[in-house]
Amino acid sequence: MRFAYEFDWSVLWRHPYGIWILKGLLVTIEVGLLAWIIALILGIFIGTLRITTWRWMRFLGTAYVELFRNIPFIVQLFFWFYAGPMLFGEKLAHQINRIPDLNFYVAIIGLGLYTASRVAEHVRAGFASISRDQYQAVLSTGMTQVQMYRYVIIPYALRIIIPPLTTEFLTIFKNSSVAMTIGLAELTFQSYRIDAVTFHGLEATTGAMFIYLFLGLSVVKFMGLIEKKYKIKGMVGR
């Protein structure tokens, strides 16, 4: 094949572009991992609220899930970045806006809160697949509701929902690219930056594409190991 376009793949490693890509990848990984911690902890909590026997707690859980999963993530991110600080009052807002790398923190929190609503639904699905008698069996031994969830139901449900959680874990890295819209210098941002300077956007984007693919496959591999380690004996697994 011949193209009128002159390929220059060296923009992926030539100084300073190679460093830009590495820095971008690092930010993507940091944002993804930190957001995932928020999403997992909050998601498990919200998912549990949705099935407790306390009505107002259920309402709280449902309200959270419906609010966060029904608004496009990019809109949420804009909201947190531009309007978020104002929620704390005018005086504090000025201080918050002066925080260096504010977009980094907003990206982590915004992505974490959004993904938590999705994790919560998977957790709820896990709970729903456990029989009513199983819950009652735990309670019949004298354990409290909190102990029941903490020691039996949540560990059991999490093992069931590892496959969809793997997808969420992958997606959090992919969704972190949306944070370029609030100026966060993550991987996608850096590949656009290389394009702007070198006009070799094709190579830069292709490079980013393969890095995302590799990152995703690493998550799949990692979660595969977790799935194997925590597989419940007697259940169908891979």
Place this chain on the structure above:
Amino acid sequence: MIEIKNVSKWFGDFQVLKNINEVIRQNQTVVVCGPSGSGKSTLLRCINGLEPFQQGEIIVGGVKVNDPKTNIYKLRQKIGMVFQRFELYPHMTALQNITLAPIKVLKLSKKEAEERAMKLLERVGIPEKANEYPANLSGGQQQRVAIARALAMEPEYMLFDEPTSALDPEMIKEVLDVMIDLAKEGMTMLCVTHEMGFAREVADEILFMDYGQIVERGTYEEFFKNPKTERAKDFISHILH
């Protein structure tokens, strides 16, 4: 002593329990039988507060179950329960299944709890299965672990909800033997079961339920030799073959 006084319960418009009265004295074994949907399991779950009921009262060892001031978690420690489908925690070994509540609720040390668990596993005849996961156990073994799990809380009362209905015929005996031993040692038990051999051997009283009511009650002899109602006669003719 378990006292059930004028208990009625509705699921929406449907009345599942109709004015149930019964007293189970200390060291007694009472067997409940009757067709499915007659409210047997629901009655059992009312006794340890797993199901709420709208009318009447249940008093277990002097503590009123349906009193909002009652610490129901505390009360449940005294009432062990065994389920039809075992309901072991599948991600834990037999030993972990048995020690969980003693460690978390009774605050026993891991060592104490495990010693207690091993004694119970010996009592139900499967100490060698301590480190097996439920999926690697037969139904009968799982149910015996489930009984050990309930006994690990050292309850004063035991509730059995069709403990042998999900078992192969060959495994029924191994579970019934454990239950018979328990009854003979003086455990106060309420058993929903259709195992009439078990009823004959240990039941102080048999209750026959239908459509949410106790239709007939009596000793094994009275119930089987001399059933008073047509419904009971019909039922007996179906379970004795």
